[in-house]
Amino acid sequence: SQTIHQWPATLVQPVGSPLSLECTVEGTSNPNLYWYRQAAGRGLQLLFYSVGIGQISSEVPQNLSASRPQDRQFILSSKKLLLSDSGFYLCAWTEGATGELFFGEGSRLTVL
Amino acid sequence: AQSVTQPDIHITVSEGASLELRCNYSYGATPYLFWYVQSPGQGLQLLLKYFSGDTLVQGIKGFEAEFKRSQSSFNLRKPSVHWSDAAEYFCAVGAGTYDMRFGAGTRLTVKP
Numbered sequence: 697s698q699t700i701h702q703w704p705a706t707l708v709q710p711v712g713s714p715l716s717l718e719c720t721v722e723g724t725s726n727p728n729l730y731w732y733r734q735a736a737g738r739g740l741q742l743l744f745y746s747v748g749i750g751q752i753s754s755e756v757p758q759n760l761s762a763s764r765p766q767d768r769q770f771i772l773s774s775k776k777l778l779l780s781d782s783g784f785y786l787c788a789w790t791e792g793a794t795g796e797l798f799f800g801e802g803s804r805l806t807v808l
Numbered sequence: 809a810q811s812v813t814q815p816d817i818h819i820t821v822s823e824g825a826s827l828e829l830r831c832n833y834s835y836g837a838t839p840y841l842f843w844y845v846q847s848p849g850q851g852l853q854l855l856l857k858y859f860s861g862d863t864l865v866q867g868i869k870g871f872e873a874e875f876k877r878s879q880s881s882f883n884l885r886k887p888s889v890h891w892s893d894a895a896e897y898f899c900a901v902g903a904g905t906y907d908m909r910f911g912a913g914t915r916l917t918v919k920p
Contacts, residue, residue, distance in 0.1 A: 739898065739912040740852075786851055796842065797900075797908060799851035 698723035702787045702800035715774040717803050719787030727789040729770040734784040782807045810835035812901050814911035822919045829884040829914050831899030841882040842900040894918045
């Protein structure tokens with residue numbers, strides 16, 4: 697069966713420091729991969745999605761970036777974190793045309 | 809562009825009482841509709857989905873939802889709520905793999 701993992705689960709970083717969140721999917725090939733951010737009371741905001749290695753689409757202009765170095769690996773990065781980057785980040789995947797998403801456990805980022 | 813509205817930010821029900829969570833969407837055609845549940849600090853889990861066919865769909869954990877095209881609604885229901893149902897619930901609408909939009913969520917509290 698397919699599984700999705702994210703790490704780290706919790707991260708506390710100072711303003712201006714770099715960020716790297718990783719996500720891997722097992723048990724499937726060529727998945728579509730997504731990064732969402734969840735701010736309190738605001739639902740989920742799609743940040744990036746990828747349909748293949750090296751293919752990244754950005755939904756929201758920001759100081760975050762994403763990369764997909766391998767088929768089942770998706771990385772969210774920042775060179776310099778802002779206070780507003782704090783939130784709960786969720787990785788997700790789907791392999792069908794209907795868009796049913798399967799989510800990872802999430803990564804809680806606090807920027808101080 | 810499609811959008812999703814969950815009018816109730818927070819709902820409190822007594823254990824054993826019935827539950828209805830509201831969801832209204834805006835989209836030009838019949839979208840794919842989803843309900844997800846999120847426990848604190850966790851990722852999202854799919855409760856049920858509607859793609860086509862029977863407008864009353866059954867999901868996991870005893871939940872059901874009804875698609876009403878005339879009202880652009882996809883309300884989630886459960887006849888008898890259990891304490892373990894306390895969580896946040898998200899309605900989502902998707903027009904395809906890359907175009908999923910989530911509501912802001914409804915937080916459910918269950919009173920003993």
